[in-house]
Amino acid sequence: MKAIATRGATDINAAGAFEAIDTDIAEPTGPDLRVRIDALAVNPVDTKVRAGALGELEQPTILGWDAVGKVEAIGDAVENFKVGDRVYYAGQVDRPGCDAEQQIVDSRLVAHAPERLSDEQAAAMPLTALTAWEGLFDKLGLQMAPDAHSEQTLLVINGAGGVGSSVIQLARQLTGIHVIATASRAESIDWCKKLGAHEVIDHHELVSALKAAGHDTVDYIFNCHDIGVHWQNMVDAIRPLGRIVAIAETEQSVDLNALQPKAATFSWEFMFARALHGYHPERQGEILAKLATLLDDGRIQSTLGDVIGPLNVDNLTDAHRRLEAGHTIGKLVLTAIE
Structure with missing residues (x-):
C-alpha cells in the first residue's frame, strides 16, 4: 500500500x-x-x-x-x-x-x-473530541445535566485550537457551566464565540483580563497550551479546591507546590493512555x-x-x-x- x-x-x-x-x-x-x-x-x-x-x-x-x-x-x-x-x-x-x-x-x-x-x-x-470528553468528564469531573454547574466557571486556555474547540462545545451542550475561552486574534475570538463561549479574553494578560471580566477566580481550568507558559496564571486564577486539567507538556520547570495552599487538583489528560x-x-x-x-x-x-x-x-x-x-x-x- x-x-x-x-x-x-x-x-x-x-x-x-x-x-x-x-x-x-x-x-x-x-x-x-x-x-x-x-x-x-x-x-x-x-x-x-x-x-x-x-x-x-x-x-x-x-x-x-x-x-x-x-x-x-x-x-x-x-x-x-x-x-x-x-x-x-x-x-x-x-x-x-x-x-x-x-x-x-x-x-x-x-x-x-x-x-x-x-x-x-x-x-x-476523534482525537480532539475524545481528549475534550475525557478531560471534562473523567478528569475535571463535570456532571452532564442542563443545570449542572450553573453557578460555576470553566476557563479554556487556547479555545480556538482543535481540543479547545471541542471543550467549548461539549461544556456548553452537556453542562450548565459558564465558559470563558482565551483567544487574541479577531478570527479566533469569533470562532470561540460561534462555538458557544460565553466570554472570550486575551491570554496575553490572562489574570488581569479575567478580573476585568468580573472573575477573580474560576472553578475549573482546561489548559490546551504549554503549562509552563500559563502555570502562574493557573495558580493565580484557580479557586480554592478548584480543578485543572492539561494536555500539553512543557520544557519549563513548574512549581507544583504552588497549588498546595489552595488544595487545587492538577491532572493530565492523554488520550492515548487507555x-x-x-x-x-x-x-x-x-x-x-x-x-x-x-x-x-x-x-x-x-x-x-x-x-x-x-x-x-x-x-x-x-x-x-x-x-x-x-x-x-x-x-x-x-x-x-x-
Missing part, C-alpha cells in the same frame, strides 16, 4: 522530513479492523512524534491519529462492525498511523462515523459513538478548519509546518492519498 512516512525530523523544513513509501499491510486478526482511509486530520502530537518526543525513529514511521474510512476486513474477534462500514477513530500512538492508504486499528477504539458529516468533517473530530496501557480501550469507542450522535443531532459541529488537499509529501509537510507555527483555527484535514 502507499503511505507517507518519516524517519524523524526536528526541523519540518529539512529535506526529506517525509517520504512516499510502499509497504505491506497485514490481514487483521483478533479485534482489529483494516480500514481504507478516506480522510485524515493532523494534530500537534504528529509533529511531536516526528520531532522525537517518543524516541528516535530508526525506521520509516507512518504517523497520523485521526481518520475516517471504510472497513475492508475484520479480525475474528471483532464485534459490531462489518466490511463496508464507514467508521472514524483516533487509533493508538504505538502502532502505524493513518498517513497511508490503509490502516490496521483496534475495533474497540472505533465507532460508526457520523452520518450527516462529510469525510473531511468527520476526520477532524490503548497504551490496555485500560478499558472500549471506552473510547463508546465515547465516539456518543459524539457521533451529538454531531448528527446538530448539538455540536465539526471543528474542521481547513482542507489542505490529498495526502502527499508536500501537503503533509505543509500541515505540520502550519501546526508548528501555532496560529491554526480548528483542525487541518487531508483527503485520501494520491
Whole structure:
C-alpha cells in the first residue's frame, strides 16, 4: 500500500522530513479492523512524534491519529462492525498511523462515523473530541445535566485550537457551566464565540483580563497550551479546591507546590493512555459513538478548519509546518492519498 512516512525530523523544513513509501499491510486478526482511509486530520502530537518526543525513529514511521474510512476486513474477534462500514477513530500512538492508504486499528477504539458529516468533517473530530470528553468528564469531573454547574466557571486556555474547540462545545451542550475561552486574534475570538463561549479574553494578560471580566477566580481550568507558559496564571486564577486539567507538556520547570495552599487538583489528560496501557480501550469507542450522535443531532459541529488537499509529501509537510507555527483555527484535514 502507499503511505507517507518519516524517519524523524526536528526541523519540518529539512529535506526529506517525509517520504512516499510502499509497504505491506497485514490481514487483521483478533479485534482489529483494516480500514481504507478516506480522510485524515493532523494534530500537534504528529509533529511531536516526528520531532522525537517518543524516541528516535530508526525506521520509516507512518504517523497520523485521526481518520475516517471504510472497513475492508475484520479480525475474528471483532464485534459490531462489518466490511463496508464507514467508521472514524483516533487509533493508538504505538502502532502505524493513518498517513497511508490503509490502516490496521483496534475495533474497540472505533465507532460508526457520523452520518450527516462529510469525510473531511468527520476526520477532524476523534482525537480532539475524545481528549475534550475525557478531560471534562473523567478528569475535571463535570456532571452532564442542563443545570449542572450553573453557578460555576470553566476557563479554556487556547479555545480556538482543535481540543479547545471541542471543550467549548461539549461544556456548553452537556453542562450548565459558564465558559470563558482565551483567544487574541479577531478570527479566533469569533470562532470561540460561534462555538458557544460565553466570554472570550486575551491570554496575553490572562489574570488581569479575567478580573476585568468580573472573575477573580474560576472553578475549573482546561489548559490546551504549554503549562509552563500559563502555570502562574493557573495558580493565580484557580479557586480554592478548584480543578485543572492539561494536555500539553512543557520544557519549563513548574512549581507544583504552588497549588498546595489552595488544595487545587492538577491532572493530565492523554488520550492515548487507555490503548497504551490496555485500560478499558472500549471506552473510547463508546465515547465516539456518543459524539457521533451529538454531531448528527446538530448539538455540536465539526471543528474542521481547513482542507489542505490529498495526502502527499508536500501537503503533509505543509500541515505540520502550519501546526508548528501555532496560529491554526480548528483542525487541518487531508483527503485520501494520491
